[in-house]
Amino acid sequence: MQRKILLSEKDLPSHWYNILADLPGGPLDPPLHPVTKQPLSPDELSALFPRALIEQEMSGERWIEIPEEVRKILALWRPTPLYRAYQLEQALETPARIYFKWEGASPPGSHKPNTSVAQAYYNRKEGITRLTTETGAGQWGSSLAFAGRLFGMEVRVYMVKVSYEGKPYRRIMMETWGAECIPSPSPRTKVGKAILEKDPDSPGSLGIAISEAVEEAVEREDTHYALGSVLNHVLLHQTVIGLECRKQLELASDYPDVVIGCVGGGSNFGGIALPFAYDKIHGKDVRLVAVEPSACPTLTKGVYTYDYGDTGKMTPIVRMHTLGHDFVPPGIHAGGLRYHGMAPIVSRLVKEGVVEARAYHQRAVFEAAVLFARTEGFIVAPETAHAIKACVDEALAAKEEGKERVILVNASGHGHFDMAAYQQYFEGRLEDYEYPEEKIREALSALPQV
Ligand SMILES: *Cc1c(COP(=O)(O)O)cnc(C)c1O
Numbered sequence: 001m002q003r004k005i006l007l008s009e010k011d012l013p014s015h016w017y018n019i020l021a022d023l024p025g026g027p028l029d030p031p032l033h034p035v036t037k038q039p040l041s042p043d044e045l046s047a048l049f050p051r052a053l054i055e056q057e058m059s060g061e062r063w064i065e066i067p068e069e070v071r072k073i074l075a076l077w078r079p080t081p082l083y084r085a086y087q088l089e090q091a092l093e094t095p096a097r098i099y100f101k102w103e104g105a106s107p108p109g110s111h112k113p114n115t116s117v118a119q120a121y122y123n124r125k126e127g128i129t130r131l132t133t134e135t136g137a138g139q140w141g142s143s144l145a146f147a148g149r150l151f152g153m154e155v156r157v158y159m160v161k162v163s164y165e166g167k168p169y170r171r172i173m174m175e176t177w178g179a180e181c182i183p184s185p186s187p188r189t190k191v192g193k194a195i196l197e198k199d200p201d202s203p204g205s206l207g208i209a210i211s212e213a214v215e216e217a218v219e220r221e222d223t224h225y226a227l228g229s230v231l232n233h234v235l236l237h238q239t240v241i242g243l244e245c246r247k248q249l250e251l252a253s254d255y256p257d258v259v260i261g262c263v264g265g266g267s268n269f270g271g272i273a274l275p276f277a278y279d280k281i282h283g284k285d286v287r288l289v290a291v292e293p294s295a296c297p298t299l300t301k302g303v304y305t306y307d308y309g310d311t312g313k314m315t316p317i318v319r320m321h322t323l324g325h326d327f328v329p330p331g332i333h334a335g336g337l338r339y340h341g342m343a344p345i346v347s348r349l350v351k352e353g354v355v356e357a358r359a360y361h362q363r364a365v366f367e368a369a370v371l372f373a374r375t376e377g378f379i380v381a382p383e384t385a386h387a388i389k390a391c392v393d394e395a396l397a398a399k400e401e402g403k404e405r406v407i408l409v410n411a412s413g414h415g416h417f418d419m420a421a422y423q424q425y426f427e428g429r430l431e432d433y434e435y436p437e438e439k440i441r442e443a444l445s446a447l448p449q450v
Helices: 052-059 067-073 086-092 113-125 138-149 159-168 169-178 189-196 204-221 232-238 242-253 267-281 342-350 364-374 384-402 418-424 437-444
Strands: 015-017 063-065 083-084 098-103 130-135 154-160 180-184 221-224 257-262 287-293 305-308 317-322 356-360 406-411
Touching: 015 232, 015 242, 015 267, 052 113, 052 189, 052 232, 067 113, 067 232, 067 342, 083 242, 086 098, 086 364, 086 384, 098 384, 113 130, 113 138, 113 169, 113 232, 130 138, 130 180, 130 189, 130 204, 138 154, 138 169, 154 159, 154 169, 154 204, 154 232, 159 180, 159 242, 169 180, 180 204, 189 204, 232 242, 232 267, 242 406, 257 384, 267 287, 267 342, 267 406, 287 342, 287 384, 317 342, 356 364, 356 384, 364 384, 384 406
Parallel strands: 098 406, 130 154, 130 221, 154 180, 257 287, 257 406, 287 356
Antiparallel strands: 015 063, 083 098, 305 317
16 A cells, blocks of 8 residues: 655756647637727836746646756755545545545645746846735745745745735735735735725725836836746646656556646646647547636636736736636635636637536535545635545545546645635535626626727
């Protein structure tokens, strides 16, 4: 019985896998300028991103070398373990073999530093000394704070004000790594000032925080902006997850029938699934399942079309699955994964039938997470819990059919700072919420005309 399948440091992937070289349906549609609605030129992105990342965003090279300096830092926690979930299998009495990849092993506790480290590296290499970003609950902000520190950069994080006040521990992590965390809206930017003038008690939103971080990056020569999901280069950096899994499953003489990940912007799912999507596009029989909340059903109820990346209409317009840039998930939803859009790569793969999507209500999601904690021990993030729920359902389906099934699921992060959500679940304060069709139609009516 092998409980965990480990790779050694020398097995850390040497290259990222770039699915743009293999994407069914041809190249992605070009991102458009938010005002002129014309295709963006690389120059227009250079106020925000370093040249190397802009190149990766559009590259057709299948394999892109991971710089030695990046691998050195990834090696702090990578390769991450792949676990065989024997106790969960037993509890479910399933003939399925369940494997989970543990991305909670990184210092900030999720998959996000796989890209924050690479992004900090390329920015520093091109002479940038400061990074700005936004964060909601604080996972991305803390991952960028960690990476920035290791490359000696200043990091400023605009944190949505309600989270800043209600979730202090992620903020203190950022400060521990030396980053500056500012409640958004703030009086430091024009966008923030304008909002505070109208509403001094504004609770903030991710859209506002993005606008503040972008404004600061555009106005300062020494500063760039960093984004933690959605973009092609972010998914590229995350493919170390799936590449490691392929080697680990080989060691276990197994291959997955189904690969599962939760989706917010699509980066951890892309990370585990894209190397297997390559296999699938080249004839292998493997199902790829993206799991989202019923309260924010981007892939299952959104439309595949051009939309803004943010509420403030400052980011490029991209073709993706979207619920409309004005979409706001209900306050009652505790499980994260709140973004209105989806990575263009994941959206395209769903459209082409390479990836299937499903949505779950939050009570069932937390029930699965508690079962996972009580069998496998790890307490996962509420986001991750969506993937665990799908994994449990796949294992039960295998039992129903009386057939073996190999399930690979990405455990994207730990939930140690999300205990308030677990508490809400235990106290019966979580409600299931199906986002109403007419509200989705309303949000979709404001799509840009391109
Ligand atoms: C941010 C986050 C997610 C959602 O983001 P993706 O880009 O869709 O991966 C999922 N799980 C954890 C633990 C996260 O921190």
